Each structure stands twice: as C-alpha cells, then as structure tokens.
Amino acid sequence: MxxxxxxxxxxxxxxxxxxxxxxxxxxxxxxxxxxxxxxxxxxxxxxxxxxxxxxxxxxxxxxxxxxxxxxxxxxxxxxxxxxxxxSESPGESVVRWQVEALGLPSAVLQQRVDIPSQGRHFFLDLAWPALRIAAEYDGRDKYAVTGTTWDEKVRQDLIQESSGWTFKRFTAEHLRDAARLCQDVLSMFPPAITANARRRRGLWD
Structure with a gap:
C-alpha cells in the first residue's frame, strides 16, 4: 500500500x-x-x-x-x-518471551484479581494463577506521574494480603541485561518447575 x-x-x-x-x-x-x-x-x-x-x-x-x-x-x-x-507494552512482551523461551509455564495476560472486601479489582500484566505468581513490567514513564509509586504499593499490598500472590517486578534494566532477565525470570518459579524446563526451539534464534 x-x-x-x-x-x-x-x-x-x-x-x-x-x-x-x-x-x-x-x-x-x-x-x-x-x-x-x-x-x-x-x-x-x-x-x-x-x-x-x-x-x-x-x-x-x-x-x-x-x-x-x-x-x-x-x-x-x-x-x-x-x-x-x-501484552500492553514491549517490556511485557520481552518478559513473556523469556518465560516461553526457557520452557516455563505460559502466563495468563491481564489476569483480573477481585478484592471483594474493598469492592475493587485489578489486572496483572502476567500471571500464573495456580502458583499465585505475578510478573509486572514497570516502565520509567509510569512513575513520572505523581502518586503512581504509592498507588502501585497499595495495589500490590491489597492483592498479596487478600489472595496470597507473590510479585516479581521487571524494568528496562532487564531489557538491557539478558543474563539478569533470565535469572530473575527463573527465580519466580519453584525449583520443581525450573528443573523440568527445556528451552524452546525457535525462540532463542
């Protein structure tokens, strides 16, 4: 065209x-x-x-x-x-690629988590509901807005306290450091899962 x-x-x-x-x-x-x-x-x-x-x-x-x-x-x-x-940002896409490339369980994207006691709900960037694991990508621009850091803390605390989720946060530093990205992705999962993970053909090329 x-x-x-x-x-x-x-x-x-x-x-x-x-x-x-x-x-x-x-x-x-x-x-x-x-x-x-x-x-x-x-x-x-x-x-x-x-x-x-x-x-x-x-x-x-x-x-x-x-x-x-x-x-x-x-x-x-x-x-x-x-x-x-x-996937709502390039950072989220790269983190998800690393998970898939390592042969780890696929994430649910934009998982909704309800907080009935607060009458609120939130969405998680990447989630593994059965494991209660969440991965969030935080771009620098996000925190340029006044109050965002506090809002994120409140959000994470509510989700952790009500549903027992654990969080791993990724930033642009991970995108610039392949070894750190790989290490931190692996650290999210229990040893029993990482021990059985196998790199997926095509995703490392």
Whole structure:
C-alpha cells in the first residue's frame, strides 16, 4: 500500500516479515503490537476481545504457514504461537518471551484479581494463577506521574494480603541485561518447575 507516496506493508504483513527476519526477542514486541492494533482488546469486553483475537490469530498463523519454505520459518512459527494482543507494552512482551523461551509455564495476560472486601479489582500484566505468581513490567514513564509509586504499593499490598500472590517486578534494566532477565525470570518459579524446563526451539534464534 502507499502512504504519502511511500510503499509500506500492512500490519499483518509487517508482523509476518518481522517474525521471519528478526530474533524472537525483538520480533515479539512488534508482533504483539501489531496484533494489539488489529484486535483492539478491551478489558470490559473480554469475550469479544477473545473472539476477535481468535479470528486474527488464524489469519496470522496461516500467513506464516504460507511461507513455510522461507528462511526463519521455525522462528516465525514459534513467535506466532506465543503472540498476543493482550501484552500492553514491549517490556511485557520481552518478559513473556523469556518465560516461553526457557520452557516455563505460559502466563495468563491481564489476569483480573477481585478484592471483594474493598469492592475493587485489578489486572496483572502476567500471571500464573495456580502458583499465585505475578510478573509486572514497570516502565520509567509510569512513575513520572505523581502518586503512581504509592498507588502501585497499595495495589500490590491489597492483592498479596487478600489472595496470597507473590510479585516479581521487571524494568528496562532487564531489557538491557539478558543474563539478569533470565535469572530473575527463573527465580519466580519453584525449583520443581525450573528443573523440568527445556528451552524452546525457535525462540532463542
């Protein structure tokens, strides 16, 4: 297509090309962003968001398979399988990629946690409900807003006290330090789980 006289690819084609051509830890941020733009998920309409995602996901997987003979196909398939429109920032996408690449249990994105005693509810970036583990990505801009740090503390305290969740927080420092990201992701899980984890083909390329 043409935009202001410049030839560009549409979102789906861009996502497919990136899945084939870029390392998985880089392409996942672009692919998730493209899926989010195509699906436009809404926390107030979870069922509708899931239905739209299933339709887009089928198209995306088909588009990847149509180029099965292309270089990078194994990587593209792996990225397509873990792509999600419910990842709300590049940081969340990278943390989730690391979890998947290590062969750890997949996270639930935007898990809702209700606090009946307070009449409130919150959403977790990445969650493992059965393990009561939550991972949150905190960008620097988030804390530039006055009061945000305190609000986050109150939120985390309420969730921990009412439901017994444990939290692990990730920042841009993790994105710049691959060893630290890997180590901190592994530290979230019990030894019995990490001992059985196996790196997933395609996601490390």
């Amino acid at each position: 043409m935009i202001q006289g410049i030839v560009v690819t549409d979102l789906m084609r861009t996502a497919v090309d990136c899945a084939f051509d870029l390392p998985a830890c880089q392409s996942i941020t672009i692919v998730d962003s493209a899926m989010r733009a195509l699906v436009r998920p809404d926390r107030r309409d979870f069922t509708g968001s899931q239905q739209r995602w299933q339709e887009v996901r089928v198209r995306f997987l088909q588009a990847v398979e149509e180029q099965a003979g292309r270089k990078g196909a194994v990587r593209a398939r792996a990225v397509a399988r873990i792509a999600s429109p419910f």
